[in-house]
Amino acid sequence: MTTINVNGTKRQVDADPETPLLWVLRDNLGITSVKYTCGIAECGICTVLIDGEAQRSCVVNLEEAQESDITTIEGLPEDHPVKVAWIEKQVPQCGYCQPGIMLQTVDLLSRMPNPTDEQINDEMDNVICRCGSHPKIKQAIRFAAEMTAKHGG
Amino acid sequence: MKTDITRRSFLKQSSLVIAVTAFSSPLRLFNASPVRAASQLSFKPHAFLEIATDDTVTVWVGQTNLGQGTHTGIPMVIADELDADWKLIQVKPAPAGEPFKDPLWHAQFTGGSTSIRHRWDLLRTVGAAARQILKQAAAQEWGIPVETCITKNGRVIHPDGKALSYGRLAAAAGKLAIPEKPALKDPKDYTIIGTQRNRVDIPDKVMGRTVYGMDFTLPDMCIAVVARGPAYGAIPESHDKNAAMALKGVVAVLPLENRIAVCAKNSYAAIKGRDALNIKWSNGSLPDMDDAYLDRVYSEHLKKQGASAKNEGDVKTALGKAATTLEQSYKINYISHAQVEPINCTASVEKEQCRIWAPTQGATTFQMVAAKLTGLPVEKVEVNILPAGGGFGLRGEASHVTDAVLLSMVVKRPVKVMYTREDDFANDYFRPASQCRIKAGLDKDGRLVGWSHKVAAPSVWSRIGPQMVKNGVCPDAVSGIWDMPYSIPNQLVNYVMVNLPIPVGFWRSVGFSVNVFTVESFMDELAHAAGKDPVQFRLAHMEKGSRPYNILSLLAEKGGWNRPVPNGRARGVAVNSCFESFAAHMAEVSVNKKGAITVHKMVCAIDCGTAVYPDAIRAQAEGGVVMGMSTAFHERVRFENGGVKTVNYDDYSVLSMSEVPEIEVHIAKSNLKAGGVGEPVVPSVAPAVGNAVFKATGVRLRVLPFKRDMLIKG
Numbered sequence: 112m113t114t115i116n117v118n119g120t121k122r123q124v125d126a127d128p129e130t131p132l133l134w135v136l137r138d139n140l141g142i143t144s145v146k147y148t149c150g151i152a153e154c155g156i157c158t159v160l161i162d163g164e165a166q167r168s169c170v171v172n173l174e175e176a177q178e179s180d181i182t183t184i185e186g187l188p189e190d191h192p193v194k195v196a197w198i199e200k201q202v203p204q205c206g207y208c209q210p211g212i213m214l215q216t217v218d219l220l221s222r223m224p225n226p227t228d229e230q231i232n233d234e235m236d237n238v239i240c241r242c243g244s245h246p247k248i249k250q251a252i253r254f255a256a257e258m259t260a261k262h263g264g
Numbered sequence: 265m266k267t268d269i270t271r272r273s274f275l276k277q278s279s280l281v282i283a284v285t286a287f288s289s290p291l292r293l294f295n296a297s298p299v300r301a302a303s304q305l306s307f308k309p310h311a312f313l314e315i316a317t318d319d320t321v322t323v324w325v326g327q328t329n330l331g332q333g334t335h336t337g338i339p340m341v342i343a344d345e346l347d348a349d350w351k352l353i354q355v356k357p358a359p360a361g362e363p364f365k366d367p368l369w370h371a372q373f374t375g376g377s378t379s380i381r382h383r384w385d386l387l388r389t390v391g392a393a394a395r396q397i398l399k400q401a402a403a404q405e406w407g408i409p410v411e412t413c414i415t416k417n418g419r420v421i422h423p424d425g426k427a428l429s430y431g432r433l434a435a436a437a438g439k440l441a442i443p444e445k446p447a448l449k450d451p452k453d454y455t456i457i458g459t460q461r462n463r464v465d466i467p468d469k470v471m472g473r474t475v476y477g478m479d480f481t482l483p484d485m486c487i488a489v490v491a492r493g494p495a496y497g498a499i500p501e502s503h504d505k506n507a508a509m510a511l512k513g514v515v516a517v518l519p520l521e522n523r524i525a526v527c528a529k530n531s532y533a534a535i536k537g538r539d540a541l542n543i544k545w546s547n548g549s550l551p552d553m554d555d556a557y558l559d560r561v562y563s564e565h566l567k568k569q570g571a572s573a574k575n576e577g578d579v580k581t582a583l584g585k586a587a588t589t590l591e592q593s594y595k596i597n598y599i600s601h602a603q604v605e606p607i608n609c610t611a612s613v614e615k616e617q618c619r620i621w622a623p624t625q626g627a628t629t630f631q632m633v634a635a636k637l638t639g640l641p642v643e644k645v646e647v648n649i650l651p652a653g654g655g656f657g658l659r660g661e662a663s664h665v666t667d668a669v670l671l672s673m674v675v676k677r678p679v680k681v682m683y684t685r686e687d688d689f690a691n692d693y694f695r696p697a698s699q700c701r702i703k704a705g706l707d708k709d710g711r712l713v714g715w716s717h718k719v720a721a722p723s724v725w726s727r728i729g730p731q732m733v734k735n736g737v738c739p740d741a742v743s744g745i746w747d748m749p750y751s752i753p754n755q756l757v758n759y760v761m762v763n764l765p766i767p768v769g770f771w772r773s774v775g776f777s778v779n780v781f782t783v784e785s786f787m788d789e790l791a792h793a794a795g796k797d798p799v800q801f802r803l804a805h806m807e808k809g810s811r812p813y814n815i816l817s818l819l820a821e822k823g824g825w826n827r828p829v830p831n832g833r834a835r836g837v838a839v840n841s842c843f844e845s846f847a848a849h850m851a852e853v854s855v856n857k858k859g860a861i862t863v864h865k866m867v868c869a870i871d872c873g874t875a876v877y878p879d880a881i882r883a884q885a886e887g888g889v890v891m892g893m894s895t896a897f898h899e900r901v902r903f904e905n906g907g908v909k910t911v912n913y914d915d916y917s918v919l920s921m922s923e924v925p926e927i928e929v930h931i932a933k934s935n936l937k938a939g940g941v942g943e944p945v946v947p948s949v950a951p952a953v954g955n956a957v958f959k960a961t962g963v964r965l966r967v968l969p970f971k972r973d974m975l976i977k978g
Binding site: 126127130131134137138139141143144146147148149150151153154156183184185189194197198201202203204205206207208209210213231232233235236237238239240241242243244245246247248249 | 474476479602606922
């Protein structure tokens with residue numbers, strides 16, 4: 112048994128320590144908002160926050176994750192600026208990629224509270240959205256940044 | 265259209281339920297079986313619409329939620345004709361069932377941009393009939409003529425101002441006959457159609473609550489990952505079953521004809537189990553097939569005569585007399601759907617029924633495949649359509665439902681067959697590659713006098729529906745050519761079918777995204793040769809006032825075609841008509857000395873008839889630009905050793921955030937029948953960009969994806 116800390120709760124997991132965190136979260140803990148897409152850290156869709164940093168859970172294994180705080184999209188409050196912005200700007204189409212992209216946005220905004228368009232492009236250039244919600248993602252990131260600024264972060 | 269509406273008495277839990285059959289003509293409304301309580305999961309409702317005593321209006325949508333907005337758009341149409349209170353609308357997904365079949369295609373299929381355009385009359389009639397009954401119920405209760413009542417926001421209003429809610433009237437309404445020909449609204453009275461609404465599925469998607477196919481689970485379910493040959497036609501010659509079975513969590517190793525499945529208690533064990541099989545595969549059916557081989561096959565086919573798809577006038581004579589003739593070849597490579605959620609299907613074959621849960625675009629197909637495999641009657645096969653992480657045409661394919669059903673029959677428990685990303689690329693039904701040769705002639709005034717177009721390409725329909733291939737012509741191999749939006753007096757279209765082991769399938773807009781690239785690029789070449797403005801040249805070959813003429817004019821006006829181009833940039837346009845809609849794109853680009861193309865701005869204009877859900881149309885148009893640009897710049901599936909060489913997204917790039925330009929979308933005002941949206945917004949993207957690049961550099965890009973080395977200077 113390995114203990115990991117997910118969304119503020121300690122969870123016991125019976126899995127090989129080499130198991131990618133992606134599959135531990137999905138199959139062992141039933142947290143299916145963490146999506147499988149490429150399995151090689153290429154698309155960003157399985158992104159979770161590990162100690163506040165966006166990481167691709169398909170290439171982090173259980174052993175590496177056990178000392179850390181893991182946050183999935185469920186771990187953000189429903190009124191989190193990024194969630195509010197994603198609804199306000201009607202971002203998702205199929206929506207499959209969005210939890211990962213939203214979590215990467217949380218990381219981005221924690222480092223760059225008021226990102227320029229260029230910074231958004233650079234920071235989000237390594238995620239895949241096949242539906243082409245990119246224009247709305249950009250709008251939502253700016254909107255979330257504005258909301259956070261207004262409410263004093 | 266003759267409307268034949270019958271009614272049997274139906275009343276259940278004070279609810280009014282109306283459903284509609286799949287007959288295209290006459291349109292028939294009838295009462296479906298009762299809507300079941302949510303706890304009775306073994307059956308699902310057959311109805312579109314239910315009005316409950318608590319005023320809740322439930323709309324069941326049998327179309328797949330691919331993120332296109334249909335689960336909001338369909339209820340918007342019904343709710344508008346019903347005069348429902350939008351706040352009280354509940355949307356629920358419907359399983360495969362007779363009432364949810366496409367009225368024209370007689371199958372439940374989400375594709376071809378049909379969800380609303382094939383149900384335009386049906387959805388409105390369902391809403392209008394319900395509204396009329398509710399009015400009658402209120403009029404009866406009040407003892408006044410029905411004509412004096414009006415409806416608004418889910419209530420019937422008495423001339424003196426008092427009102428009864430739809431829920432309050434549901435019981436009485438359930439006893440009344442359905443009107444034969446309910447009056448449909450005048451479009452000027454629409455209050456929901458054409459307005460901004462929030463998509464009903466977005467909150468769950470944002471909160472991470474949506475259960476996609478990959479996320480679906482059942483008690484005692486096992487996960488299956490299937491090893492398929494690396495080359496087409498390859499079969500396993502040996503494998504190490506014990507190595508796989510030795511892994512913790514692996515439940516069974518099951519050879520299936522030409523593939524081997526590993527069933528496990530969890531996904532990771534299934535993947536590791538497959539790795540452990542260490543399969544030795546036979547050579548495939550065409551072991552030498554690689555990119556160069558394919559190139560040769562296509563160009564050899566292009567030398568053949570082919571089948572005649574269109575022969576109007578006398579092209580040979582017209583071209584012989586032309587003042588100027590141009591002749592060029594174009595080439596389009598294979599591309600993948602690359603939808604983000606891998607292919608998957610869960611099946612539970614039980615004693616007297618089979619249940620399927622899948623993000624499928626082809627619910628009826630799945631039902632029929634499972635019925636055939638299990639020997640069960642179709643009505644004993646329940647297909648639950650789960651939200652899909654993209655589809656773009658691929659999810660009508662059913663090979664994985666076969667695996668899920670067979671495996672569930674063998675292991676006697678529910679099985680979810682899951683593709684890995686590598687499986688997805690290796691087993692896609694690709695958008696066909698294509699090569700073509702076009703020759704056209706202009707008279708001395710720069711008018712087109714003839715157009716000859718020969719296409720060598722595989723046929724999607726020869727596998728999916730061979731009856732669609734007539735006289736050797738696959739309609740989707742020549743779509744966008746034989747029905748191009750231009751009036752040209754002499755036209756010849758020939759088609760040479762290319763048969764290869766590479767499976768091809770529907771890919772968002774099917775043949776149009778291939779052929780519109782060639783037609784619209786060549787139109788640009790002709791405009792240049794004629795010394796004409798590309799917009800004016802196109803308009804001159806269209807019927808003035810026609811829908812393609814108008815949409816191109818709208819694009820030029822809104823996109824500022826005649827306004828000065830910012831320094832260092834150039835513009836290009838393209839237009840297309842498909843799926844009963846008309847779209848045009850304008851690209852604004854710059855190209856640096858190293859040949860790097862920057863698309864600064866894309867403008868899309870679309871006439872899709874009545875714009876039911878404008879926000880979803882804009883979202884589709886933005887997505888269409890991104891996908892179209894992605895095919896222009898990046899996408900290409902590669903082949904080697906008789907199979908697919910492309911493995912994962914690291915060798916199959918799609919457009920990324922920094923490449924996405926500013927996108928402007930203009931929707932034409934129209935009261936006409938709702939047309940398609942998801943597909944028409946794709947085909948004219950790539951040629952608009954290519955035409956802008958030509959304007960910027962003088963270099964014509966005739967290959968998809970673009971070969972940018974052609975643009976490098978010095």
